[in-house]
Amino acid sequence: MNTFVQANKEARELINRGNFREAYHRIVNIKVNRPDHLFTKIALMVDAGVALRDIKLLKYGRYLMDFHSQDILSVPSFVPFHWLNLGNLSANILALQEHEGGGRCWYKRELTLPIRKAYVNAFKDNGKASPLNSRILCAHGRFLMGLGRDYEAFGLFHKATHLDPKNSGPELGRIRALTSLAGTAPTLEEELLKEAREGLALLEKRESGPENHVSIREIRDRISERLSTADDEPNQYPRNQLEINAQEYNMAVFCLRHRLYLSPCSVCRRCDRSIGDSIAIGVNHAVVGGKVPGRYQRMAILAGRLIERYRALRSALFNHCQGNDVSVQADQPGYSNKAAGWKPIPPDTTALIGMLSGLRAVMEGMAAYAALYLDKETGTSADFTQIIGTPSAPGPALEEVKNPALHAFWDLWADGIEGVIPGYGLVESFCDTMSAPRAESLSLDNVSLTNLTASLLVWWGGMISYLVRMADRDAQGDTEDPPLWPLEPFILPEP
Numbered sequence: 001m002n003t004f005v006q007a008n009k010e011a012r013e014l015i016n017r018g019n020f021r022e023a024y025h026r027i028v029n030i031k032v033n034r035p036d037h038l039f040t041k042i043a044l045m046v047d048a049g050v051a052l053r054d055i056k057l058l059k060y061g062r063y064l065m066d067f068h069s070q071d072i073l074s075v076p077s078f079v080p081f082h083w084l085n086l087g088n089l090s091a092n093i094l095a096l097q098e099h100e101g102g103g104r105c106w107y108k109r110e111l112t113l114p115i116r117k118a119y120v121n122a123f124k125d126n127g128k129a130s131p132l133n134s135r136i137l138c139a140h141g142r143f144l145m146g147l148g149r150d151y152e153a154f155g156l157f158h159k160a161t162h163l164d165p166k167n168s169g170p171e172l173g174r175i176r177a178l179t180s181l182a183g184t185a186p187t188l189e190e191e192l193l194k195e196a197r198e199g200l201a202l203l204e205k206r207e208s209g210p211e212n213h214v215s216i217r218e219i220r221d222r223i224s225e226r227l228s229t230a231d232d233e234p235n236q237y238p239r240n241q242l243e244i245n246a247q248e249y250n251m252a253v254f255c256l257r258h259r260l261y262l263s264p265c266s267v268c269r270r271c272d273r274s275i276g277d278s279i280a281i282g283v284n285h286a287v288v289g290g291k292v293p294g295r296y297q298r299m300a301i302l303a304g305r306l307i308e309r310y311r312a313l314r315s316a317l318f319n320h321c322q323g324n325d326v327s328v329q330a331d332q333p334g335y336s337n338k339a340a341g342w343k344p345i346p347p348d349t350t351a352l353i354g355m356l357s358g359l360r361a362v363m364e365g366m367a368a369y370a371a372l373y374l375d376k377e378t379g380t381s382a383d384f385t386q387i388i389g390t391p392s393a394p395g396p397a398l399e400e401v402k403n404p405a406l407h408a409f410w411d412l413w414a415d416g417i418e419g420v421i422p423g424y425g426l427v428e429s430f431c432d433t434m435s436a437p438r439a440e441s442l443s444l445d446n447v448s449l450t451n452l453t454a455s456l457l458v459w460w461g462g463m464i465s466y467l468v469r470m471a472d473r474d475a476q477g478d479t480e481d482p483p484l485w486p487l488e489p490f491i492l493p494e495p
Helices: 003-016 020-028 035-052 055-067 069-073 076-099 109-125 132-146 150-163 168-184 186-206 210-232 246-258 269-274 278-284 295-321 326-330 347-356 359-373 396-400 404-417 422-431 437-443 446-476
Strands: none
Touching: 003 020, 003 035, 020 035, 035 055, 035 069, 035 076, 055 069, 055 076, 069 076, 076 109, 076 132, 109 132, 109 404, 132 150, 132 168, 150 168, 150 404, 150 446, 168 186, 168 210, 168 446, 186 210, 186 269, 246 269, 246 295, 246 446, 295 347, 295 359, 295 446, 347 422, 347 437, 347 446, 359 404, 359 422, 359 446, 396 404, 404 422, 404 446, 422 437, 422 446, 437 446
């Protein structure tokens, strides 16, 4: 029998008897020369490290993954497993470090960003029909929940439930995120909580694991408490009426295709109309003692303005994508199609460019919102760097405030600044001068302009959502850190 196979068999027998340290020492010095043997070896080491809560064992496993990455990535079927396990290993290390008193890694993007990128790579490199996709999305979602980025986590869980409807893990994650986010869609809060409660009841009937039953019971108690409070308060805001006509239908299809609805799953038109309802925020959220008088009302108005600008840009993008007869526009007075280098631009595209040129004011509006929340109002126009800081050094006011949604807002903003989200480049391209070569080329490139604007809207919508979530958490007194992500196992490819 092969030396490694024999050692692995003996080590597994030791693990089954609970001798984790002995199992680790039995396998650690065995040389391997095949990627599948390397995966098996690291899996055993990770199992031992998780059971012993030993960071050193996990770090050595991650070192082996990094050192042999070229060999592993040379096998196409191993690529998604490499990225998923690399993300899980790094997330486990952060979890154990916090357990030992290291604190949550809120503003340590050098630690959290590679983990998020690993999960993204795993999903991208995996087959569309693979059952591994659901596990990738859930692991990524749980990690984001621990960072306070529950809006994005909800979207991942929501997608995972469609990929693997028989698995209770994605549905439980979706319900947990839905319960947390219900208050940010005020006119639908009660309905969303009842939907979560019904989902829990169905999940409890088919779930037999004791660990999930504990989670289900905790979520159910929280929902019952929220619903009992909601029953005592009359509905003080009107329902949004949804029109159905050809224009609205086409707009709905467009938003679904590009995931531009202002809601956690990006596919709910009703939530899009409800999120950030300024009347509801102003009426239902009492002013916290010691804060600026009328702070919530002013934040609500500013949130409403930001959402108006978001929807206006979304409509401008939709109109731009509908297409125009360029030949007709070329005959308009005042323009000469004989001018060197001149090409006609459709009016809807011109309108979109005009909207993009005002993006810097939107960014200042977000900074002003954060300043209101932090009681750091400025007499001049708000500047992100003064209030929020930079991706490498958050503002001192942020570290003093305990609100996970504020951390999520900063982290998502930093994603755009550092180029993780490509649409941010439009802010620089169109806000300085319309004669810049970059602005001119984008104006004439419909595909690039559409894709970048859609990416920008997703980023912009996420930041608005976290601003609304920030106020909602504060108003409800929900400033506790979210539960830490659970330790993830090492996943081996099927033989």
